[in-house]
Amino acid sequence: MLNRPLTLILGFFLILLLVWWQRPEPSTEVARTALIMGTLVEIKVVGTDVKNIERAISAAFAVMRDEEQRFSPEIETSQISAINKATGPVAVDAQVVEVLHLGLKVARESHGAFNMGLGGLVKLWNFQALHPQAPTEEQIRALIPVSPENQLEIKGMQVKRLDPRVQLDLGGIAKGYAVDRALEVLRAAGLVSASINAGGDIGLLGGHGERPWKIGIQHPRKAGELLATIELRERAIVTSGDYERFFMQDGVRYHHIFDPQTGMPARGCQSVTVIAATVGEADALATATFVLGPQAGLAFLEKYPDVEGLIVAADGHAVMTSGLKDRLKWR
Ligand code: FAD
Numbered sequence: 507m508l509n510r511p512l513t514l515i516l517g518f519f520l521i522l523l524l525v526w527w528q529r530p531e532p533s534t535e536v537a538r539t540a541l542i543m544g545t546l547v548e549i550k551v552v553g554t555d556v557k558n559i560e561r562a563i564s565a566a567f568a569v570m571r572d573e574e575q576r577f578s579p580e581i582e583t584s585q586i587s588a589i590n591k592a593t594g595p596v597a598v599d600a601q602v603v604e605v606l607h608l609g610l611k612v613a614r615e616s617h618g619a620f621n622m623g624l625g626g627l628v629k630l631w632n633f634q635a636l637h638p639q640a641p642t643e644e645q646i647r648a649l650i651p652v653s654p655e656n657q658l659e660i661k662g663m664q665v666k667r668l669d670p671r672v673q674l675d676l677g678g679i680a681k682g683y684a685v686d687r688a689l690e691v692l693r694a695a696g697l698v699s700a701s702i703n704a705g706g707d708i709g710l711l712g713g714h715g716e717r718p719w720k721i722g723i724q725h726p727r728k729a730g731e732l733l734a735t736i737e738l739r740e741r742a743i744v745t746s747g748d749y750e751r752f753f754m755q756d757g758v759r760y761h762h763i764f765d766p767q768t769g770m771p772a773r774g775c776q777s778v779t780v781i782a783a784t785v786g787e788a789d790a791l792a793t794a795t796f797v798l799g800p801q802a803g804l805a806f807l808e809k810y811p812d813v814e815g816l817i818v819a820a821d822g823h824a825v826m827t828s829g830l831k832d833r834l835k836w837r
Pocket residue numbers: 542543544545573574575577578579580619620621622624628634675676677678679680681705706707745746747750751762763764765766789792793794797
């Protein structure tokens with residue numbers, strides 16, 4: 507029979523061992539990046555099972571690569587390229603139909619400010635060229651896009667161009683949609699705290715561990731500096747700006763967000779940040795708002811009950827939706 511003190515000591519160590527055994531795994535943060543859709547995509551996950559996290563991050567990148575293969579106008583074999591080449595109906599995947607319907611909805615609600623049929627203009631302006639040049643007025647006029655309601659016929663999983671001039675380019679919505687698909691992969695892997703940032707299109711799963719995510723909004727005219735920060739959980743936040751893809755020519759800034767009426771870069775804003783439930787929707791709304799300009803853009807965003815937005819106008823002053831006022835921390 508053990509003497510009493512020894513029993514107590516052993517008991518104590520046994521409890522210690524049990525507590526140690528039951529201790530919650532320490533949670534770690536895993537961050538990985540990949541170049542997808544011409545953009546650096548960063549995935550951050552906070553969790554305890556590092557093996558599961560690594561597996562889920564690889565699967566999420568793979569899903570984004572799949573969407574790139576589906577949607578890229580730069581890939582000959584993509585479904586968007588197939589639609590742009592065909593005269594008759596093209597059989598596409600459900601993801602393409604889903605994005606086209608969302609894009610046409612935002613096009614309707616923004617009175618054509620959002621227009622997925624700008625592929626000819628995007629190719630003409632060619633921002634990826636070594637020395638991009640502003641095209642001539644004639645060249646631009648020849649490529650003014652068909653209005654969205656006269657572009658496509660979507661029947662089930664078949665999509666047909668209604669006008670041979672239509673050239674689809676989903677650069678303003680498909681990157682955000684791909685982030686949504688990747689978030690679903692992380693969610694399905696049982697993860698509850700993650701962020702995916704694809705060139706300013708950000709989707710958030712839960713909070714940053716126990717805290718909200720602290721998201722910085724890029725200053726549109728001071729590279730590397732923040733305009734403001736905001737704390738968010740389980741939301742999408744997307745910024746469209748004239749400082750991403752642009753060139754200066756004779757003192758004029760030419761950038762990649764076009765006013766479909768003129769075929770020229772939209773002139774009303776420097777940047778637009780939209781917070782919404784999904785990254786695809788926020789992506790399209792940010793592009794549409796940018797084209798509408800500060801006044802019409804703010805009225806447009808206010809129509810969406812669960813959407814918030816910050817607009818930096820061309821002269822640098824900022825306007826925002828009512829629900830955003832006390833949530834931004836200005837730098
Ligand atoms: P946003 O404001 O979200 O969108 C601007 C983009 O939307 C423009 O680049 C144009 O594509 C389009 N757009 C312009 N005006 C309008 C408008 N009024 N309405 C609707 N859309 C408009 N870039 C590369 O350099 N290399 C690649 O290989 C490459 N592959 C890509 C593959 C896919 C599937 C996608 C979606 C994008 C790809 N990109 C690639 C990036 C693409 O070229 C755009 O620059 C990018 O999507 C812009 O996103 P943003 O959030 O910066 O701008």
